[in-house]
Amino acid sequence: MNIDFERISELITKGQIEQLQEQTNQAIETGTEPAILLNKGLLPGMDKVGQLWRNGDMFMPEVLRSAKAMSKAMDILRPHLSKDDMGSAGKMVLGTVAGDLHDIGKDLAGMMFEGAGYEVLNIGIDQPNEAFVNAAIEHKPDVLGMSALLTTTMPRMGEVINSLKESGIRDEMAVIIGGAPVTKEFADEIGADLYAPNAGSAVELTKQYFAQNNS
Amino acid sequence: MKINQQINKSTQFKVLSEDQIEQIFFASLEVLEQTGGQIFHEEALTLFKNSNAVVNGNTVRIPPFMVEEALNFYPRKITLRGRDKKNLLSLQKDTVAFGTGSDLPFTYDRETGERRRTRYQDVKNAGKLVDALSHYDFLMSHGIVGDAPNPQTYDRHQFMAMVENNTKPMVVTSVDGEGLEDLWKMGCLIQGGEEEFRLNPLFVAYIEPISPLKNDRTAVEKLLFAAEKKIPAMYTPCPSSGATAPATMAGMLVQSLAETLLASVLCHLKNPGMPLIMGGVTTLLDMKMSTYSYGAPELSLASAANTDISKWLNLIMFSTGGCSDSKILDEQAAAEQMTSLFYSYLSGANLIHDVGYIDHGTNASLESLVLNQEMMGLVKQFGKGINTDDDHLALELIEKQGPGGEYVTTDHTFNHWKEWYLPDLQDRSDYETWVANGSKTMGDRVKERTQDLLDNYQPKQMTQELKQELKKICDDADKRHA
Ligand code: B1M
Numbered sequence: 001m002n003i004d005f006e007r008i009s010e011l012i013t014k015g016q017i018e019q020l021q022e023q024t025n026q027a028i029e030t031g032t033e034p035a036i037l038l039n040k041g042l043l044p045g046m047d048k049v050g051q052l053w054r055n056g057d058m059f060m061p062e063v064l065r066s067a068k069a070m071s072k073a074m075d076i077l078r079p080h081l082s083k084d085d086m087g088s089a090g091k092m093v094l095g096t097v098a099g100d101l102h103d104i105g106k107d108l109a110g111m112m113f114e115g116a117g118y119e120v121l122n123i124g125i126d127q128p129n130e131a132f133v134n135a136a137i138e139h140k141p142d143v144l145g146m147s148a149l150l151t152t153t154m155p156r157m158g159e160v161i162n163s164l165k166e167s168g169i170r171d172e173m174a175v176i177i178g179g180a181p182v183t184k185e186f187a188d189e190i191g192a193d194l195y196a197p198n199a200g201s202a203v204e205l206t207k208q209y210f211a212q213n214n215s
Numbered sequence: 216m217k218i219n220q221q222i223n224k225s226t227q228f229k230v231l232s233e234d235q236i237e238q239i240f241f242a243s244l245e246v247l248e249q250t251g252g253q254i255f256h257e258e259a260l261t262l263f264k265n266s267n268a269v270v271n272g273n274t275v276r277i278p279p280f281m282v283e284e285a286l287n288f289y290p291r292k293i294t295l296r297g298r299d300k301k302n303l304l305s306l307q308k309d310t311v312a313f314g315t316g317s318d319l320p321f322t323y324d325r326e327t328g329e330r331r332r333t334r335y336q337d338v339k340n341a342g343k344l345v346d347a348l349s350h351y352d353f354l355m356s357h358g359i360v361g362d363a364p365n366p367q368t369y370d371r372h373q374f375m376a377m378v379e380n381n382t383k384p385m386v387v388t389s390v391d392g393e394g395l396e397d398l399w400k401m402g403c404l405i406q407g408g409e410e411e412f413r414l415n416p417l418f419v420a421y422i423e424p425i426s427p428l429k430n431d432r433t434a435v436e437k438l439l440f441a442a443e444k445k446i447p448a449m450y451t452p453c454p455s456s457g458a459t460a461p462a463t464m465a466g467m468l469v470q471s472l473a474e475t476l477l478a479s480v481l482c483h484l485k486n487p488g489m490p491l492i493m494g495g496v497t498t499l500l501d502m503k504m505s506t507y508s509y510g511a512p513e514l515s516l517a518s519a520a521n522t523d524i525s526k527w528l529n530l531i532m533f534s535t536g537g538c539s540d541s542k543i544l545d546e547q548a549a550a551e552q553m554t555s556l557f558y559s560y561l562s563g564a565n566l567i568h569d570v571g572y573i574d575h576g577t578n579a580s581l582e583s584l585v586l587n588q589e590m591m592g593l594v595k596q597f598g599k600g601i602n603t604d605d606d607h608l609a610l611e612l613i614e615k616q617g618p619g620g621e622y623v624t625t626d627h628t629f630n631h632w633k634e635w636y637l638p639d640l641q642d643r644s645d646y647e648t649w650v651a652n653g654s655k656t657m658g659d660r661v662k663e664r665t666q667d668l669l670d671n672y673q674p675k676q677m678t679q680e681l682k683q684e685l686k687k688i689c690d691d692a693d694k695r696h697a
Binding site: 056 | 320321332359361366367369390425431455457458459500502503504505507577
């Protein structure tokens with residue numbers, strides 16, 4: 001069967017979840033190479049979404065619908081993909097630090113990463129430092145994301161980074177942080193790899209980071 | 216004699232009809248009955264278990280009659296009293312008070328022009344300005360004391376920074392129940408004892424649920440402590456429509472009312488008659504920038520509707536106005552702040568907070584506080600409405616001066632022009648005068664006034680003894696948390 005990759009991309013930009021799932025299943029059943037489906041169909045669709053979003057032609061509810069479509073398609077595709085096939089779209093552990101109950105920004109960031117093909121393990125709000133470290137040890141994520149919305153809870157992010165160092169796994173992942181009182185300077189101070197001022201830029205910056213660091 | 220007269224002593228403004236309020240109220244009751252709320256606090260769960268509510272794990276569902284019963288007990292009037300005894304503030308239906316917001320992480324440094332973290336001195340300065348500016352009736356910290364010795368005790372230091380330079384009633388934020396207890400102890404010292412504080416509290420405690428329908432441990436801990444000591448407290452939902460509440464204003468109102476009503480039942484179970492205040496920062500998540508908007512017109516609309524509901528429920532209302540998403544104090548800031556000042560004032564909410572906020576609740580600006588002083592003046596004038604008694608209809612005068620006459624020199628003008636709003640920083644001069652005075656923009660005048668007040672205004676100070684006693688509570692807290 002001939003797979004119409006453009007159609008797949010369009011299902012992503014339009015956020016047509018069920019139809020996309022159907023098409024993805026069909027493509028796999030009829031022997032389409034999963035990596036090709038990912039690279040020619042799904043990812044270009046999400047790239048388009050990213051572009052429209054940056055230009056202000058697409059809005060949050062639409063973007064998140066597309067991201068959900070992508071994520072559902074990835075659930076189907078993932079078992080058929082090797083680590084290499086996945087490229088930068090790897091695994092992410094994500095949470096809000098201890099003492100902090102804000103979660104909207106974190107969740108939006110998580111959904112954007114799912115939209116970029118990431119498998120996101122959202123460990124929730126008010127997570128003690130050990131929870132981040134343990135999740136990192138257990139799940140070996142490519143990216144560890146932390147969110148803090150309070151001046152009083154920001155220091156937890158630096159502590160987690162230190163614990164990662166102590167556990168000897170700091171260099172195995174990129175650490176990205178965000179939240180209203182967080183700044184680029186603060187991220188540098190505590191030795192995070194990335195600071196994202198908003199959920200949209202988080203994925204973009206992460207992609208750039210991996211492109212630079214893998215070349 | 217005239218019959219069937221209806222005289223509007225002030226401007227009238229209402230968003231919801233009584234039938235609409237009832238629709239929202241009954242819908243909220245259904246939410247509490249069918250969906251319920253989650254509570255993460257043992258004592259609160261026990262209180263509900265021992266009542267007619269249905270508790271499953273952390274989820275509590277509440278029958279409507281419990282809500283109706285609780286609502287009968289809340290005060291319709293609370294009189295706050297500032298550190299200076301003459302600063303009384305009666306919270307009652309349609310009496311409006313304006314005040315700042317709290318805890319802004321950043322501040323524009325007025326010397327360097329750069330954004331930096333907010334410090335103790337910034338909060339002290341905000342307290343000074345609010346003390347000096349007549350249209351502010353209460354103080355919230357404006358900024359957060361980012362240089363406090365310990366994040367776990369910052370609330371005590373923040374309160375200290377507030378009371379140092381300010382003699383008006385306050386609304387305070389706290390870290391947890393223990394923090395609120397310390398603030399209350401400090402408040403009692405200032406008011407002259409627990410009983411005095413109970414009669415005329417210095418402050419209202421600011422507490423929030425987590426929309427949708429979740430109540431975390433620290434929030435409930437504060438609420439129960441406030442109930443126990445009869446400290447006025449607001450439980451103010453901060454939903455973002457489209458993210459943590461339905462994208463429709465009505466749906467957001469239903470959900471936040473359910474959150475408020477759950478708190479009203481909980482407080483009633485703990486200590487009937489505690490002074491609970493209804494609240495709400497009801498706004499939306501901007502779908503382009505994904506920010507929690509303080510400048511959206513929907514904030515004003517939903518807040519005014521919420522105030523309509525509060526009056527119908529006989530609850531005192533804590534609302535929001537004078538705030539903006541603009542990164543700096545510019546045209547956008549003024550437009551947005553004015554919009555929400557206007558509608559919040561007309562709605563008749565009792566405590567309107569966040570006046571002066573810019574950068575969607577993340578940036579503090581002392582100049583913004585000064586600009587809003589003028590804007591509150593304008594708004595209040597509009598609220599006064601039109602007096603139509605014989606003297607104001609001025610029939611006799613019109614006849615006397617006749618066609619082609621003048622009014623500038625009449626006694627009537629001499630007596631009445633002072634009812635008008637007298638501009639302070641607003642410029643109404645002619646062009647040449649404006650140029651002669653230095654061609655200053657509103658921004659320039661606001662800057663000058665801010666500096667002038669910071670340099671020259673002298674707020675009434677506390678005695679050294681009182682200061683020492685307050686400081687001891689801060690020090691003890693720091694020791695406990697060292
Ligand atoms: C991993 O990678 C990434 C990448 C990007 C990431 C990221 C992670 N995380 C975030 N980003 C970035 O991308 C997102 C999308 O673009 C952005 O995320 P944000 O989360 O910033 O943006 C969201 C999409 C929308 N923004 C929001 O949802 C936050 C809005 C504001 C108003 C806010 C809200 C709504 C709430 N609050 Co809170 N709250 C405020 C906020 C003021 C503000 N404008 O930030 C802030 C953060 N709160 C504050 C305070 C004081 C508090 N709050 C509290 C509680 C709450 C609510 C529960 C009521 C509610 C949160 C509900 C929820 N489910 O999250 C209390 C603390 C509770 C606790 N222990 O956490 C309490 C302490 C109040 C009290 N005394 O009770 C202030 C912080 C002060 C400070 N300097 O520390 C505050 C700035 C408001 C203020 N001026 O008072 C970016 O930051």
